Amino acid sequence: MPELHPWSRYVAVGDSFTEGIGDPDPGAVGGHRGWADRVAEVLGSSTPDFAYANLAIRGRLLQGIIDEQAEAALELRPDLITVSAGGNDIIRPGTDPDEVASRLDGLVGTLSRDGATVVLFTGPDIGATPVLGRLRGKVAIYNENVHAIALRHDAVVADMWALRQLADSRMWAPDRLHFSPLGHHTIARMVLATLNVDNDLEERTLPAAAPRHWREARRDDVSWAREYLVPWVLRRVRHQSSGDGLGPKRPEAVSVIANER
Template sequence: MAESPRFLRYVAVGDSFTEGVGDDDPSRPHGVRGWADRVAEVLAARDPAFGYANLAIRGRKLDQILAEQIEAAMALEPDLVSIYAGANDILRPRVDLDALLARYDDALARIAASGAHLVVFTAFDPGGSAVYRPIRPRFERYSDFVRDAAARHGATLVDYWHLTEFRDWGYWSEDRMHMGTPGHARMAAAVLDALGFPHDLPDVAPSARAPGGLRARVAADAEWLRTGALPWVHRRLTGRSSGDGLSPRWPIPVRPAGADSGT
């Protein structure tokens, strides 16, 4: 059996997906944990010299991530970098996808050239959502690009598009935009599996959604529209972001909280 890889410094780059939004933990910076923290805890348990930084900030679009996080990540001299970027751009009414993907590819090449091992993600397949289904072709094209880029740059691919269990909304938070705790736990396992790194992360069952007929579903949809969708649209229209004023959760490498707890 091949030996699992050894990493001593992991830097996570991106937006809310990587920051950990939806996986609430008041004891941690920004009040979240997330899949990247969970991955780092497993990696750290194997090596006392391991360090982890998370530069991701919710709401960041691709160019913000490239400007604010890539060189900062490289300055930390990581041997493992994960990145997921561009989804916030794709959700906008208009996007030049060709230009977006070209800039993203340049960033992936920069990271790969540093010698760090790169982990990349396809998008989630939104075809099961009436809200997100109209922009499914954009995310499908993005995912095709990421698969090709992973092959070109020797990166580890986490093919989110084909993690079909995420079609169960029990893996998502109440805002229907971010993974919930079960989703982050499942994603951590998927990342470690893709890296070929053994783990015994416990399964977290998807959240139970309250049963109900048409009236209950309409009421739930109306509540989501009021508390989730409309605030998001308002921020877009006013040029604001949920990440305004936030700094990275772990800007310099630390030994992850929980690394020695086995959870």
């Protein structure tokens, strides 16, 4: 049984990462589970009347999160807020990580104004990821800004860059943009450790990956580009988002049901 912790109302804001995309679960609210649901389930297991809302929507850019989720989150009177935002901005061509971070700073200032514990995320090290790997420097600059923002606002940093397990391709969904169920599980454990919350989520060690011939890897890259990269680029060109027309999966702070675990 996890130990007691000081939080009773948790609100998660962000994009597809926090919504739980890549971790499909027909038994979960919205059809996706994800790291935030896992964290809420652990926190709720030791605290009576614990409530959880998840306002994240896939595809949201930072400004959309500011405009749509910040005040809505505060209206739920949380004492714990997680915010992962800016990743969709950073991977777009021509964006300035310092400018994106300056808007994140304002968002964190808003979310922390009522005294809630705010948890920020660094981006993962994507150096080994095809195509996106070339953005590694932008992610690193943004991450340094995240640490500085956390210092200014007395926030907590959940450091995905330091989570070296995420370098394993099995931590990622087939689209290579979202995390797999194993990746979400691993991130949930890291978030709980960052909050110094004991938990019963098991560490899952992976056997060594079987070596692959370069021709097989090349075929996989071509297949991935056709199935996932091209549609993603087309949505950007058409100014479309995978989250168009969607609302948050948990707009109200409600109890976390034990059998969701």
